[in-house]
Amino acid sequence: MSGLVLQDVAKHFGNLVAVDNVSLTVPHGTFVCMLGPSGCGKTTVLRMIAGLEDPTAGEILLDDKDITPVPTHKRNLGMVFQSLALFPHLTVGENIAYPLRIRRAPRAEQQKRVDELLSLIHLDGYADRPVSKLSGGQRQRVAIARALALSPKLFLLDEPLSALDAKLREAMQVELRQLQQKLGITTIVVTHDQREAMTMADLVVVMGEGRIRQAAPPIEIYRKPADAFVADFIGSTNLLDVETDGSGRAVVLGSAVPGLKLPDDQHKAMISVRPEDVHLKAPGSDGIAGKVNFVRDLGGTIETFVEAGGKIVVAVTTPRERTKFAAGEAVSVVLPAEACVVVKQ
């Protein structure tokens, strides 16, 4: 199997288990987003791939070769740090040429590569500027260009866009994805921003408490979360208890949901229903009886918080789609069976 393979990789800091038996296979040219709350071990995994941390156990293979004992500077990878770590004493061009310079590449070749990369990141003619004179987005691009200067096999980014403002970040996400597709380079990005992961990734790896909770394409992560943690972390969701009654029907919030079936061996479980899948209807019709608690009208979407069976269920609609319910109104909550995903707790 070519590509990057992690086999039962673990990292302990004293008594703290930062990464607990992580196994992952990343085929060539894949864009992977490691996603998780802070302290879940995602950055540690990235640093172990880069060789900046030694794994306590396990192996890291690149193209069937064990690279675990190989020091960082011999791993042929490019990395973008959260702080960017541009060298303050060098110009833009010298920063990008640094990996070539220390390998004693001829000057003409360095110059050519710098020009190529600058045009790739749309910063032609910036070679002689000091890095301190650049804007946040421009520094970001320079850090990316420097990491790509040697056409590495692996491109690693640690929270690369976290320092940028929201608008620029969204634009850079698209740009980074397009760049990666153009170069076809295996890329691993660590982020805590699920929108970033959904925008860029071929494969989203959700981590929690040092373990991989789910590794799947973004839409599958969203549609079929493996457990309550993933469902809650990716987007917003309604996590509801479900039980089978005597006649075998699945009961949620006190009412049976037609068409919903639990796995054969389970009588109690938890389901995840995305807010946009929750339908609200006039009271009295089929569904779960509830009362509107609060309405958040954001213009583009309307979030309706409904109290039903002692819990709050959130429904999201667009203004043109349905009539708006006001706070205090009685409503009927309909959960389509196909939108209910049974998740592990």
Place this chain on the structure above:
Amino acid sequence: MKREPPRSLADYAPLAFPAVMLVVFFVVPFSTMIAVSFFRRQQGGFYTPDFVVDNYARFLTTFFGGVLGFSLMLAIMVALVCVAIAFPFTFLLAQTKRRVQIVWLVVMLSVLSLSEVIIGFAWSTLFSRTAGITNLFVWLGLMSEPQALVPGFGAVLTGMVYQALPYTVLVLYPAIVRLDPTLTEAARTLGASPLLAFFNVIVPTLRNTIVATLIMVFVFALGSYLLPQILGRPQHWTLSVLITDQAIYQSNMPFAAAMAVFLVLISLSLVALTLFVGRRETA
């Protein structure tokens, strides 16, 4: 908080105290010294107010030129050796745990509590033939018989480096601790070995700190006058020793003052030159 530029005279009031201190303890004594350096010396007595340049003219002998050159060379060497030792040391110290750092810094600070005299005599014992470290080398089989390493240039240099090293570490420490550790890591991911990254990235990034430290140690070492006498031969005596000799033993205040003024001017111009060269390289 926005700061308004001072407008009325009262706004400058907080500056009054440091200004008075500076005038009383620096400007007045230094002006007096400059004045005295032009006075005429009374043979066997003191000096009378006058304006003569004889005192400065006396420098233009090979003897004083040699001593001045030696003093500057010694101070530059002490500065270079101190920074060459202290910079890698402090860099490695900054990578260790906080508790280890504190222990080292406390040890460093305790060296500062030793007086120059104690340092001088401790080293002269350590370098002596009868009780010195050469006995250890003989015992280890590295030398055939114990030798006296004192008095000598090596002993002077060692003593002065020993004395200046804690200052060097303490001046370098804050800048090195604040350095972004991802700079080294970035260099490593780009293919630089840790040693190469140190010389390629860390040293140039901290260039201004290094230059400032070199100047500080240089000025510090230039004023040293006890250690060269304890650990060196007369040819290792610095200009400071000669100034003391002229002022106290020869009662030649005007000449001592002239030498002191000259030493200050030379060191100031060296510092200015260093800064000028540094500025031009960064531009």
